[in-house]
Structure formats: structure tokens, C-alpha cells
Amino acid sequence: MEYVNPLTGFRLDGRRPNEMRQIRGEIGVVAKADGSALFEMGNTKVIAAVYGPREVQNKGQQINNRALVRCEYSMANFSTGDRRRRPKGDRRSTEISLVIRQTMEACILTHLLPHSQIDIFVQVLQADGGTRSACINAATLALADAGIPMRDIVTSCSAGYLCSTPLLDLNYIEDSAGGPDVTVGMLAKMDKVTLLQMDAKLPMDIFENVMQLAIEGCKAVAHYIREVLLEHTKQLECHRGA
Amino acid sequence: MVGLSTGEKRFIHGGIAQDLRSDGRKRLHFRPFCVETGVIPQANGSARVRLGATDVIVSIKAELGKPSSFQPDKGKVAIFVDCSPTAAPEFEGRGGEELSSELSFALERCFLGGKTGAGAGIDLSSLIIVEGKVCWDLYIDGLVVSSDGNLLDALAAAIKVALSNTGIPKVNVDLGPSPDDQPEVDVSDEEFLQFDTSGVPVVVTLTKVGRHYIVDATLEEESQMSSAVSVSVNRHGHICGLTKRGGAGLDPSVILDMISVAKHVSQNLISVLDSEIAAAEANAKE
Numbered sequence: 001m002e003y004v005n006p007l008t009g010f011r012l013d014g015r016r017p018n019e020m021r022q023i024r025g026e027i028g029v030v031a032k033a034d035g036s037a038l039f040e041m042g043n044t045k046v047i048a049a050v051y052g053p054r055e056v057q058n059k060g061q062q063i064n065n066r067a068l069v070r071c072e073y074s075m076a077n078f079s080t081g082d083r084r085r086r087p088k089g090d091r092r093s094t095e096i097s098l099v100i101r102q103t104m105e106a107c108i109l110t111h112l113l114p115h116s117q118i119d120i121f122v123q124v125l126q127a128d129g130g131t132r133s134a135c136i137n138a139a140t141l142a143l144a145d146a147g148i149p150m151r152d153i154v155t156s157c158s159a160g161y162l163c164s165t166p167l168l169d170l171n172y173i174e175d176s177a178g179g180p181d182v183t184v185g186m187l188a189k190m191d192k193v194t195l196l197q198m199d200a201k202l203p204m205d206i207f208e209n210v211m212q213l214a215i216e217g218c219k220a221v222a223h224y225i226r227e228v229l230l231e232h233t234k235q236l237e238c239h240r241g242a
Numbered sequence: 243m244v245g246l247s248t249g250e251k252r253f254i255h256g257g258i259a260q261d262l263r264s265d266g267r268k269r270l271h272f273r274p275f276c277v278e279t280g281v282i283p284q285a286n287g288s289a290r291v292r293l294g295a296t297d298v299i300v301s302i303k304a305e306l307g308k309p310s311s312f313q314p315d316k317g318k319v320a321i322f323v324d325c326s327p328t329a330a331p332e333f334e335g336r337g338g339e340e341l342s343s344e345l346s347f348a349l350e351r352c353f354l355g356g357k358t359g360a361g362a363g364i365d366l367s368s369l370i371i372v373e374g375k376v377c378w379d380l381y382i383d384g385l386v387v388s389s390d391g392n393l394l395d396a397l398a399a400a401i402k403v404a405l406s407n408t409g410i411p412k413v414n415v416d417l418g419p420s421p422d423d424q425p426e427v428d429v430s431d432e433e434f435l436q437f438d439t440s441g442v443p444v445v446v447t448l449t450k451v452g453r454h455y456i457v458d459a460t461l462e463e464e465s466q467m468s469s470a471v472s473v474s475v476n477r478h479g480h481i482c483g484l485t486k487r488g489g490a491g492l493d494p495s496v497i498l499d500m501i502s503v504a505k506h507v508s509q510n511l512i513s514v515l516d517s518e519i520a521a522a523e524a525n526a527k528e
Contacts, residue, residue: 030328030388031295032461043283047387049328057331072327072334077383078285078301088336121327121334123387125299126282 003174004163012173013042020157020169020217025137025228027145035146039138042171043128048138050146052118067113071101073135075124081172096132099195103156103185104139106194109149118148129172130158132183136195137221144229153225154194156185157217159210161202166210168217182207184214188222244465254466255452263456263463265294270507272458275399277518279407280526287408287437289522291400294460295390297329300382300400302408306427307379309370317369317377319362321349322384323397329389338386341393344487345384348394352445352474352483353401363443363474363482364405371413372425378410391460394472394485398445399515405442406519409434443476443483444511446504450492455500457507471500475508 004011011017021042030036033049040046056062073096077083104120120142122135136156143150160170162179175181180202185195193215202210246254257263267273273294282288285301292298309316323345325338332338355362369378382404384397412433416426449459449470456463459470469488476482481501486492492500 030297032330032388032390033328036328047326047328051331074326076299076301076326076385077322077324077381078282078288078303078385081284083303083305083381083383088339119327119331119334121331123326123328123385125385126284 001177002163003177004165004167006163009165011167013171017165018168018213018216020220021171023137023221023224025141025225027141027228027232033142033146035142035144035148037138037141037145039134039141041130041134041137041169043126044124044130044134044171045126046122046124046131046134046138048120048122048135048142050118050120050139050142050148052146053113053116053148054118056115056117061117062115065114066110067108068117069101069105069108069110069120070117071097071104071120071122071139073097073100073122073124075127075131079124079127096135099132099197100135100139103136103154103195104143107140107150107152107154107187108143109151112149118143127172129170129175130183132156132197133158133169133185136185137225141225141228145232152187152189153222153229154185154187155218155221155225156183156195157214157221158183159214159217161206161210166206166213168213180207180210182210182214184211184218186215186218188219244461246462246465250462251466254463258451258454258456258463265460267458269454269456270503272511272514275514275518277399277403277515277522278525279403279519279522286410287404287406289400289403289407291396291403293390293392293396293399293458295388296392296396297386297388298393298396298400299385299387300397300404301385302401302404303381303383304408304410305379305381306371306429307377309374309377313366314374315370316366317380319354319364319366319369319380319382321346321353321382321401323349323386324384325386325389329386345386345393345397348472348485349382349384349397349401349445351485352398352443352472355482363441363476365438365441368438369410371427372415372417375425376415376427389461391462391464392447392458395445395447395458398443398474399511402439402442402444402515403519403522405437406439407523408437410437411435441476443474444508444515445472445474445483446508446511447472448500448504450488450490450500455503471497471504473501473504473508475505477512479505479509481505
């Protein structure tokens, strides 16, 4: 199957190899949560809700010098193409929960909130590849909405390599093609990579290009997220009547 | 869990007694509905309903299946509800399962009638393709994204909206030479049939707080309830299902009174929903 048209250089969904899907972020979608956000990357759509910082619910887990960060990733029954009733806490969700938790923990200033707990819940409404990245981006927005102190905003984007072309932001069809899929999460301003995952093999020099592409993607997402946050803050200011 | 002080509790009770609730509503007033259709493009039909801070998404998927041998002339419908942990941290892990199954069963009771499928709010015989051989299996999946009380009514409303948004693909059936053959079914990708939703009921939950009962209780009000009765009523004012929750006992005459009030409220609710559905469809077309 040709994932990149050899004549025009366009991908199956009409994007250029280094073009991202349309992204959209919205803050404050869950009224009862302390912070919440919706993030869309093309057809992938996730909601993140943050509860906390609050008292640690399970005293045994309390950490005396920093905050406890917890994360749960869940997929809606209708999120994938074929409907399926999935058990909670399967291995894939547990792994993604862990990845998101570690990535977010790297940017939250946990030492400022000792004896407390921060819960991040991400819910996938539609899955079309790159749910990991979308979840991290949504979680960043939700954490910012909850007013939790962070070093920097962490954003994520994936890139792959198909038909000898590095491709940015794979969708489900490209993701299931079996090529390598590099997911990068980074602190945009500090220029530090906090998450890096790849499956399948790739020569060293090509890997460098693919990773660079994913990093560029992260920076673009970071730029957008900053805009969304700024817009939201302006709205808050407007509501206050300042 | 809602943490309320004695003063707050008294405020809620007093407000309800005086027919002026904390958010300015009267006892029998709903919060404004916000309806969106077609939110899940992969599904045959979907809807998102927001009722104040309560936010639910319902998606409907139709799959080809085989009718059960007890009811060869009827299709099958299954309702599943999932409480996302985004709605409340208590739903984390398996924490939401109890509420999820309570809601699923209450909705099945309201929409699907008894085990025989008689008296169902959804017309099951319209889902049949070849009697005894092929039918549509309708999977109704609800997701609670945010919870501020009255989940059952919101979910029921969302199911009603999603059903009106549902397009079931047109099928061409080739029965084959002998009657024992499994018929060949050709599903059209382009032509869709609208689902008849005129008989689909709505659910009105009356929550008893103190000596009075209210509709569309918020989470705070629900925490003060002694018991609640959920009545599902269709357009003709027929009662399609009934569920009572809560620990306290109710006088039978009070229950009858509540049912008649629910019947009255539901007719308003149906007309509100109808206009919201029309508005949402018009929005989606633009």
C-alpha cells in the first residue's frame, strides 16, 4: 500500500509529509473538575480532567516532600471503529497511564505541594492514532487550567517513517502500517525531551530526522497551546471586568 | 461525595419548601438543555446533552446480528453506561461500576420493557431484516463525562436525541434458493433510513427532599434526598417504566401523585427536547 503518493507527495488523507492534522483545544469542558480540557488532533478527541491538589485519599501513598501524581487513561466503548466492550485497566491502558503520569510529573513542580495529591483523568472519545500525544496535550491544558505550578508546558507529537519519507502526526491507518512510530514529549521552552518512545527498527541517521520532525511538531503544538491559554486568560479577565 | 455543612443543608431544605431552589429554579423546573448531535462521526448516531454541569454523550452503533430464538420477529438493543473518572475521582478504576450498572439497568427498564420485549419504548420490530435470520443489533453506549445530578434523565434525553440522529443503513436481502440458507445481506453505504423516535420515552426523576419533591436535582440536592422515583413517559402520556431509588419508604398515594406530576412534566420536556433536536439538526446541517 502506498502511504505517500509518489507523484504528488501527498499522504492518504491529503496532508503533506510534514503537515500536522488540525488541532483544537478547549478549556473548561468538565464543570465539576478543578481543571479540564478537550484536545483534538484530527479525528482523535480526548478529554482530560484534573482534580487537586487535594488531600491524599490513601494515606499509605502520601509522600512527605512532594505531591503524589496519579493518572488514569480510559477509552470510551465507542471510541474505536469497531465497537468493543473493553475491561478497565487492561495492559495497554495501564502502560499509557504510566507514560502520561511520568511525563506530567516531569513538568509539575511537585516539591511545592507536599502531602497532596493530583489526579489526572484522561478519557478518549475518539481514537484515530496518536491518542498518547493527544492525552498529554490535553493533560497539559487541564493542569494549567487547574492552576497547578509547572516548570513549562509539556507537549507531545508523534512522527513515523513510511515509503522512505518521515511523516508527522500519524493517523490510525498510518500507525497500523507497521512502520516505526516515534512519540516525543518535550518541555517546549526549556527544549528538553521528557518522553521518547519508538517501536520497530530504524537506521540511526533516519531516526535523527524523524525525531527532529516530531520535535518540530511538539513546538508547533506548544505554540498553539500557549495561544489557547492566553485566549482563555483574556476571557477570564474580561469576565472579571478588569 | 458532597460535603455540606448543616447550614447549607438547611438552606437547600428551606429553599425547596418555599419553591425557590438554590439556583433560582422552582421545584418542577429543569435546568436548560444544551443538545448537540453527530458528535461521534464513526457511530450511526450520537448526541451530547448538557443539563447544567451534567454532561453525557451517547453513541449508537448498529450491527448485523441474529435474532434470539424466543423473539424471531424482533431486533436486539443493548444499553451500556460508563461513568468516566473525569466526572468524579470516585469513579476511578472499578469505582464507577456500581453506578454504571444501576444506570444501565434503569435505562433498559425504561426503554426496552420486559424480558419478552413487550411494551418496549423503542420499536424492536422495526429492527428486523429477515424474520428469524437477520436483524439489527443496536448498541447504545452512554458515557458520563461530567456529573452534577440527574444522570438518568440526562442519559435518557441523550438516547432520545441520538436515536433521532441515527441512520440505519439500507439493506438489500438475497434470500437464496432454499429457506434454510443464511440470506445474503448487502449493506448500503450511502442510503440510510431514519429511525422512528416518536414512541421513545423520556425519563423524569422526582427526588423527594423533606416533604416535597423536585425534578432535575443537582448533586447537592441529591445528597439530601430521602427517595427518588424515575418515571419514563412517552408522547401519549403512557408510562413505560418505573424505578424507585433511595432508602426511605413512600406512601402509595404519594407515589401515584408523583407519577401524575411526572406525566405532566414529561409532556413539557418532550416538546422542549423536540425543539432542541430540530435546532441541533439544523445546526449540524450548516
